[in-house]
Amino acid sequence: xxxxxxxxxxxxxxxxxxxxxxxxxxxxxxxxxxxxxxxxxxxxxxxxxxxxxxxxxxxxxxxxxxxxxxxxxxxxxxxxxxxxxxxxxxxxxxxxxxxxxxxxxxxxxxxxxxxxxxxxxxxxxxxxxxxxxxxxxxxxxxxxxxxxxxxxxxxxxxxxxxxxxxxxxxxxxxxxxxxxxxxxxxxxxxxxxxxxxxxxxxxxxxxxxxxxxx
Amino acid sequence: xxxxxxxxxxxxxxxxxxxxxxxxxxxxxxxxxxxxxxxxxxxxxxxxxxxxxxxxxxxxxxxxxxxxxxxxxxxxxxxxxxxxxxxxxxxxxxxxxxxxxxxxxxxxxxxxxxxxxxxxxxxxxxxxxxxxxxxxxxxxxxxxxxxxxxxxxxxxxxxxxxxxxxxxxxxxxxxxxxxxxxxxxxxxxxxxxxxxxxxxxxxxxxxxxxxxxxxxxxxxxxxxxxxxxxxxxxxxxxxxxxxxxxxxxxxxxxxxxxxxxxxxxxxx
Numbered sequence: 001x002x003x004x005x006x007x008x009x010x011x012x013x014x015x016x017x018x019x020x021x022x023x024x025x026x027x028x029x030x031x032x033x034x035x036x037x038x039x040x041x042x043x044x045x046x047x048x049x050x051x052x053x054x055x056x057x058x059x060x061x062x063x064x065x066x067x068x069x070x071x072x073x074x075x076x077x078x079x080x081x082x083x084x085x086x087x088x089x090x091x092x093x094x095x096x097x098x099x100x101x102x103x104x105x106x107x108x109x110x111x112x113x114x115x116x117x118x119x120x121x122x123x124x125x126x127x128x129x130x131x132x133x134x135x136x137x138x139x140x141x142x143x144x145x146x147x148x149x150x151x152x153x154x155x156x157x158x159x160x161x162x163x164x165x166x167x168x169x170x171x172x173x174x175x176x177x178x179x180x181x182x183x184x185x186x187x188x189x190x191x192x193x194x195x196x197x198x199x200x201x202x203x204x205x206x207x208x209x210x211x212x213x214x
Numbered sequence: 215x216x217x218x219x220x221x222x223x224x225x226x227x228x229x230x231x232x233x234x235x236x237x238x239x240x241x242x243x244x245x246x247x248x249x250x251x252x253x254x255x256x257x258x259x260x261x262x263x264x265x266x267x268x269x270x271x272x273x274x275x276x277x278x279x280x281x282x283x284x285x286x287x288x289x290x291x292x293x294x295x296x297x298x299x300x301x302x303x304x305x306x307x308x309x310x311x312x313x314x315x316x317x318x319x320x321x322x323x324x325x326x327x328x329x330x331x332x333x334x335x336x337x338x339x340x341x342x343x344x345x346x347x348x349x350x351x352x353x354x355x356x357x358x359x360x361x362x363x364x365x366x367x368x369x370x371x372x373x374x375x376x377x378x379x380x381x382x383x384x385x386x387x388x389x390x391x392x393x394x395x396x397x398x399x400x401x402x403x404x405x406x407x408x409x410x411x412x413x414x415x416x417x418x419x420x421x422x423x424x425x426x427x428x429x430x431x432x433x434x435x436x437x438x439x440x441x442x443x444x445x446x447x448x449x450x451x452x453x454x455x456x457x458x459x460x461x462x463x464x465x466x467x468x469x470x471x472x473x474x475x476x477x478x479x480x481x482x
Contacts, residue, residue, distance in 0.1 A: 061236045082237075089345035090241045127239065132341060139373060141411055147310060149341045152238060184238055186310045189279070190318075196281040201318065205233035 050212045052078055057206025058154060058184055059097045059125045060084050067099075069212075076101040082125070099123035101158075114162040119178070125152045147186065156182035160210070176210040238312050239341045243349060247317050248324070252352040255329035259300045262329075263360035270297055271360075273466040275304025275405075275437030276459035277319055278337055283460045284322045290482055292327045298467070299360065300328050304437025304457050305335025305405035311343025316350055331358065335405040335437065336371040336412050344374075355386045363470055364397035366390055366428065370404040370436075372414035381414060382421055391427050399470075400428035407436040407454050408447055422448045432475060435466075442466075442479045 048066035055062060060082020067078035082095035100121045107115045132150040136143070160178035183191075187202035236242055243249070263269055272291070277284045291298075303323070308315035316338075323330055334354045338347045348354065354369035372381040382404075394400065402425050406412035414421075425431060433453045442464060443456035455477065458464035467478045 056234045056236055058235045058237055061240075084237050084240050085242075087241050089349055090342050093237075093240075095237065125237075127237075132239070139376070145340065149239070149311065181233075186238060186312055187314070190281075190309070190312075190315065194279065194281040196285050196322070197318065200232050201314070203233055204235040 047214070049214045050076075050210050052080065052208060052210045054080065054082075054180075054206050054208035056204065057156075057180055057182055057208075058152070058204040059123070059206075060095050063095070063097060065097070067210075073106065074103055076103065076119075078123075094128045095125050096128065097123050097125045112164050112166070114164070116160045116162065116176075119158045119160060119180075120156065122153060122155050123182075125154065125184075126150055152184045152186065154182045154184045154204075156180050158206075162212075172211040172213060174212040176212070178208050178210065180206040180208070182206065235314075238310075238314065241313055241342045241345050241349075243313065243346070244317055247320065247350065249349050250352055251320065251350055252331055252356060255300070255331055256356075256358040258329040259331065259360060260358060263299050266299070266361050267472050269299055269360050269363065269470040271300050271302055271468050271470075272298055273302045273304060273403075273435055273437075273455075273457045273468065274460055275457040276306040276335065276440055276461070277303070277323075278306045278309035278315070278335075280460040281318055281322060283463055284319065286463070287460065287465070287482065288322055288325050292325070298328055301326060301330040302365075302403060302435070303330055303332040304403070304435065305333040306337045306437065307332070307335070307347075308337050308340070308343050311337060311340030311346075313342075313346050316343070316346050320350065331365075331367070333367050333403055333405050333437070334369050334371065336374055339371055339374040355383050357390050359397055361470070362398040362472075363432070364390075364394055364400050364428070366400060366402045366425070368402065368404045370406045370408075370414075371412045373412045382417075384420075384424060387424050391424075394429055397429060399430045399432050400425075401432050401435065402428070403435040405436060406438045407434070407445075407456065410438060412438065419448070422450070422452070426450075426452065432470075 049069045051064070051066050053062070053064045059080065061084060063080040063082035065078055065080035067076055069076050078097070078099040078101065080097040080099065082097060084093040084095065086092040100123065101119050102121050103116050103119045105117055107117060109115050127150050134148045134150045136145055158178050158180035160176045162174050162176040164174040165172065182204050183202050191197045191202050232244065274287065307319040332351045334344070334347050338344065355367065357364055357366050368382050370382050375381055408418035408421060409415060431452055433455060435455050435457065437457050439456050440459040440462070441456065442458045445454050445456070446452065447454050455466060457466050464479065464481045467480055469476045
C-alpha cells in the first residue's frame with residue numbers, strides 16, 4: 001500500500017458521497033426492471049445502503065462513512081473516515097477503516113424494534129500520516145521491525161438495537177444504535193504471555209449509529 | 215428524543231472510562247498518567263543522595279512486552295532489596311511505540327519504593343512514541359547529580375532519525391562538560407552503545423573523545439542488546455556495561471564508593 005496523502009483523502013470522500021447524489025436524482029423515477037438492464041443493476045448495487053457514525057473504537061474519536069448490506073442481511077461492509085483530534089504534542093490525524101461485519105441473528109422485539117445480539121468481524125484501519133509506515137523505511141536493516149505502524153487489524157464484537165420508522169418514505173428507513181468492543185493486533189501481542197494485562201487494558205469501547213437508507 | 219438524550223448521557227459517562235481509545239497512536243494520555251516523571255524523580259533522588267558517600271543503584275532495561283517479569287521485579291525489590299537509592303531504566307518501555315505500552319509500564323514501575331529515571335530507547339520513538347515519552351518522562355537528553363557523581367543520560371538512537379535531530383547531541387554534551395566543574399566523577403548512560411546499528415557510528419570515536427572530557431569518567435551504561443556484556447569498546451579503558459532485558463529476569467546492581475565502584479549481575 002502506498003502512502004495516502006491529502007489528495008487521496010479528498011478523492012475518497014468524493015467517491016463516498018457521489019453515489020448518494022446520483023441516487024437522489026434517480027429516486028423519483030419509475031422502478032427499473034433489474035433483469036432487463038443488468039448494467040444499471042450493477043451500478044445500483046454499488047450505491048451504499050446505509051450511513052454510519054461512530055464514537056471512539058480505536059479508529060478515531062469520531063468516524064463516519066457508508067456501507068452495504070448483503071447476504072440476506074447477514075453481512076455488512078463499512079467504509080469509514082475517522083478523525084483523531086490534535087493533542088498538545090501532535091497534530092490532528094485522519095484514518096480510513098474498512099470493516100466487515102457478520103450478523104448471525106436478528107431478534108424481533110416488536111413491530112418496530114429489532115435486537116441483534118451479536119455482530120462480529122474485523123476491520124483494517126490505516127493512518128493518513130507520513131510518520132507512519134507500512135513497510136520498514138529503507139534506512140533500517142532488513143526486517144528490523146516486524147510490524148507496520150500505519151495499518152492495524154482489529155477484531156470486534158458488538159450488539160445493536162434497530163428502530164424501524166413508521167413512515168418509509170423518509171430519507172432513513174430505520175435507525176440502529178450499537179456498542180462495540182474491539183482490540184487490535186498490537187494490543188493482543190502485548191496481552192499474550194502477560195497475565196498482568198487484563199481485558200480492560202486492551203479492549204476498546206465504541207458507540208455508534210447506523211441509518212438505513214435503502 | 216428522550217432516547218437520544220439517554221444515549222448521549224450513557225456515552226458521556228463512558229468518556230472518562232479506560233475503555234475509550236481513540237487510536238493506538240493518538241497520544242492522548244489517560245487522565246491519571248503522570249507527566250514529567252524524570253524531573254520529579256530526579257529531585258527526589260538528588261535529595262535522597264545529597265550527602266551520601268556510598269550510592270547504590272540498580273539498572274534495568276528493555277522492559278518491552280515483559281509486564282509480568284517487570285511486576286515480579288517490582289515485588290521482589292519492594293519486599294527484599296534494601297539500601298538501593300534509585301533505579302535507572304535503560305529505555306524500551308514500548309515495543310511498538312504505543313501510548314498504552316508506556317502507561318502499562320509506568321503503572322508497574324510507579325509502585326517501586328524508590329524513584330526511577332528513564333532513558334529513551336529506539337522502540338520508544340516509533341510511531342508517536344517519542345511524543346508520549348517526552349510528555350511522560352521529559353527531555354531525552356538530561357543529567358542529574360547524586361553525591362559527587364554526575365549521570366549524563368543520552369538519546370543515542372540515531373537510526374530512528376533522518377539527521378533531523380542531532381543524535382548524539384554534542385551541543386548538549388559540551389554544555390554539560392562546561393557545567394560539570396562541581397561534580398568529581400561522571401557516568402554516561404545511553405540506550406544503544408557505540409558500534410551498535412542504532413548508533414551514529416560515523417562519529418563514535420568523536421563521541422568517545424568528547425565524553426572522556428567529563429571529569430573522571432567512571433564507566434558507561436547501555437541497554438538495547440538484551441544481554442549482560444562488559445566491554446572496553448574503544449580499548450581505552452572506558453568500560454561499557456550492557457544491561458540485559460527484563461524478559462530474561464536480570465538487572466545490574468552498582469555500588470559507588472568514594473574510592474571506586476563495584477557491580478553485580480543479578481538474575482531473579
